[in-house]
Amino acid sequence: MICSGNFSEPYLPAFPGQEDFTGEVLHTCQYRTSDPFKDKNILVIGTKKQFTDQFIKKHLKAKQVYLSSRHGFWVYPRRAMGGWPYDVLLDNRFSMSVVPGWLIRWVYQQFLERDIDYDVIGIKPARKLFEENFAVNDSIFSQITCGKIKVRSGVKRFIRNGVEFEDGTKLEGIDVVLIGTGYIVKTPFIDDKILSDDTNTRELYKYVFPARLPHATLACIGLMGTDSGLTPIGEQQARWSLRVFKGHITLPPTQKMLDDISEKAQYLRERYGRPKDFVSQIPGVALTDELTSEMGCYPSLKKLFVTDPKLAAKVLFAPVTPFTYRLLGPHSWSGARDAVTNVWDACMTGIQGKPSVMRQTKSKSSALWIVMISLPFIIGILTFFF
């Protein structure tokens, strides 16, 4: 099993003139504390989630932060309506695998733009929502409004003490350039013929088994990008591949695996419309549902709605949790039903840092959002069942 992760090899673009730059250049993987940035002018190149997640919240000691963004970017807040984390509220099995993509994109867009005009803030993204990775941050808009962060265009080249941007403007007096351009997935210990280092061209059945290997003896766990959490997917990939190794599940013939791989690639190409890097948005819930169906631990929703409607509603609308796949089948867990039905309490306990009792709070705006969110869900339910 290869579980070597996606974040060991930093991607460092080479900029003309970089060798003459007198300041310091760091990749975000070298970032540990904000102390080295105290009272300095910092330029950050790259604006996606792995950078903003770590950095923005800690940069306050810097004198001035500049953000270089080539195409603008979407910002997901951590907090949604009522104080819930946005993914807890919006990412559920229903929204991620039943509601049509265009509808969910519309709902998310209303949510992200509800009190922010991206043109005013100056980060209007060139690409549509879901077509690329995004930043996750709650304070960036106020930091931009207050001038603590200044957004600039893409970097064209370095100059002695700063950079020149693609729009022709220059920025001088930069002490540190922090490169937040992500990572390259590398598996240098495996022959390229077996596992290409280009994630877009890897032929991995269910993003796990190299389809052309004569025997299922090598599994890749979590060597992919997803539109949801990677850790829960890794768990199901590991469970599934162990069942393959043990002979409980037999992989289909090579051609069938290759067909499945191209079908998934085609879907991603159509959905995201970009030739490169589309594998970073693999639909996580759909994939775990597929893997767990094969293992016999995916709870059939249609059956569940008849036998245990309360549980079925939770499975469909509550946040997707790994214990959903411990309700039945191999390695099931007797506490899974309780865990699924009490998932909102568990989330609230996480937020409050202590055991909590759910309270029903309603306001005008939350009522509006409930209506907005339920509408696609209702349409989706009708599509799903009829």
Ligand SMILES: Cc1cc2nc3c(=O)[nH]c(=O)nc-3n(C[C@H](O)[C@H](O)[C@H](O)COP(=O)(O)OP(=O)(O)OC[C@H]3O[C@@H](n4cnc5c(N)ncnc54)[C@H](O)[C@@H]3O)c2cc1C
């Ligand atoms: C800033 C940031 C935020 C993230 N936030 C989330 C999140 O909120 N939710 C989420 O699900 N995911 C998140 N991720 C992704 C997260 O990294 C993964 O979900 C998780 O760490 C993947 O676990 P893993 O075991 O596959 O890989 P890793 O945690 O990367 O572990 C891989 C291990 O393999 C080791 N290794 C690499 N090469 C070799 C080798 N040749 N020989 C031996 N050992 C090797 C590495 O040293 C490392 O210890 C985030 C990532 C970053 C960078």
